[in-house]
Amino acid sequence: MDTTIALILLQDGVVNGAIYALLGLALVLVFLVTRVIFIPQGEFVTYGALTLAFLYNGQVPGTVILLLVAGALVFLLELIQAARTGRWRTMYKVTAVNVILPGALFYLAPYVAAASLPLGVQVLFALALVIPLGPMLYRLVYQPIAEASVLTLLITSVAVHFAMTGLGLVFFGPEGWRTPAFMQGQVDMGAVSWTAQTFFVLASCLFLILALWFFFGKTLYGRALRATAVNRRGARLVGISTNFSGSLTFTLAAAIGAFSGMLIAPVTTIYYDTGFLIGLKGFVAAIFGGLVSYPVALFGALFIGVLEAFSSFWASAYKEVVVFTTVIPVLLWRSFASKHVEDEE
Template identity: 55%
Template sequence: MTADIVAWLAQDGITNGAIYALLALALLLVFAVTRVIFVPQGEFIAYAALSLALMESGRVPGTVYILLGGGALAAAMEIARAVREHALSRLPRILALYVLLPVVIAAIVWWAVPRKLDQWLQILLVLAMVVPLGPIMYRIAYQPLASASVLVLFIVSMAVHYVLMGLSLVFFGGEGLRSRPFSDAHFKVGMLDVSAQSLWVVFASMVLIGALWLLFERSIYGKALRATAVNRIGARLVGIPANLMGQLSFLLASFIGAVSGILISPITTIYYDTGFIIGLKGFIGAILGGMASYPLAAAGALAVGLLESFSSFWASAYKESIVFTLIIPVLAWLSLRSRHVEEEDE
């Protein structure tokens, strides 16, 4: 193993690790605020990547139907609740949010697809299609069960994951797709040949992580999210609406997932079910960080990326086993440390 191979592998590991880090943060955020282990996180990656690739080939991605259908379902649930609570004044807002907005987005997509817009505009459209799926998903699947146990929420997550993966197969088909790179440029850094795309991944991840930090430190919504994460009941007592926080955390999660998908779709072939395994590796990263600290989760995710890269060189057949085995010692360590907390719970 020579120095340039080490450098190559490190570069590869950091690129993947940056994506895993983003996903680890999203998973951690959702878990902290809503106690949901967010298995479908990966689906946003596949949806965004495949939607982008389809739009580039001049086809209307099926994501618009999922958006319209999901919006209609969420609207029906909200309207039923409003009628039950005799609060019909909420109706216009519900219709605007869950019906009008998806219809407008879908209309723009239909208009835009045959015109083959600039790549950046297509990316914005993909974000507009995929990001609202997060809050809609929360409204439909999780909000009615918001106070259920972690295990029940986890089972709901599995169900949502399978539903979304099935829809993904129906709308995107079984073969993989790949989108055009943002730029074909390559830079010579010493003996390394760094592609502009991998720099984009690392750069965008760092910007997003910085933006998240600003959100949590400086904005009232970010602080409300943190408060909910620390103590849900306390947060409600001081007037923070729990459902809004849930939707907000899902919005951030779907945004992060969609951005990750857009970033990696030019680097690799994305299949309808690829998102799950990428999300899972982000999850390993979050667990390595103890499922509690954002910087530790990001570091854990980076470690996953590097380990994956180096094990693919040494023992490619066992790569996944090596990566997933990582969580066993960490879980053992965590469960040893947290024993008295469990006793407190009981």
């Protein structure tokens, strides 16, 4: 291996690591606030990429149907709850978010797909289709068992992962898709040419990380999520709704996952089940931080990305084995270094 090859592999590793960093941060966020190990995070990567690919190719994505069905189920649950408690005041907002919005997107989707709109507009419309699935998923699956044990929530996440993978096959089909690059051209840096898409991915990841830092440090909703992450019972005592915190957390996770899928779709073919491996590597990065530390998860993601790139050169057939084996010494180190704490009742 010469210097040129090493720099090319380093470039690929940094780009992949940036994507894994976003997914790792989303996984840490979801676990801290809701205690859910969010295995279906990778499915939002797939849904985001394939939704954009369908729109770009002039086809209506199956996400519009899924959004309609999920919205109708959430509306039905909220209607039953309102009938039991007599609290009808919130049904206006529930109707707008879960019935009117999916219906409007369903009506607009054929026009957006056929209009050959700029890629940026298609990205925004694809995000509007995928992001609402996050809070809907929380309301349908996780909110009713929010006080269950971490093991129960983990088993539920595994079931949701398989369900979403199957739905991906139904709505998107078995074919692989790609999207065009957000930016064209390349930049020559010494012996290596860096594509403009690479800089776009890195800049987007940096922007999202800074936006999350600002959100959690400077906004009221962000501080509410931090309070819920520190102590769920204490957050409830001071008037913070843990249900709203969970819904907002899943919204952020869905947004990060969907946009991450759109970032990698120009450089790799996305299939209905591609998101599992990508999300799993984000989970390995989150494990580096013990599912509680954002900076360590970021470092772990970059390490995983670079390790994967160099492993694909030295032993491409075993690169996944090399990547996932790294979690064993990390778990051992975490096991010996951490102190056991009883779960909150």
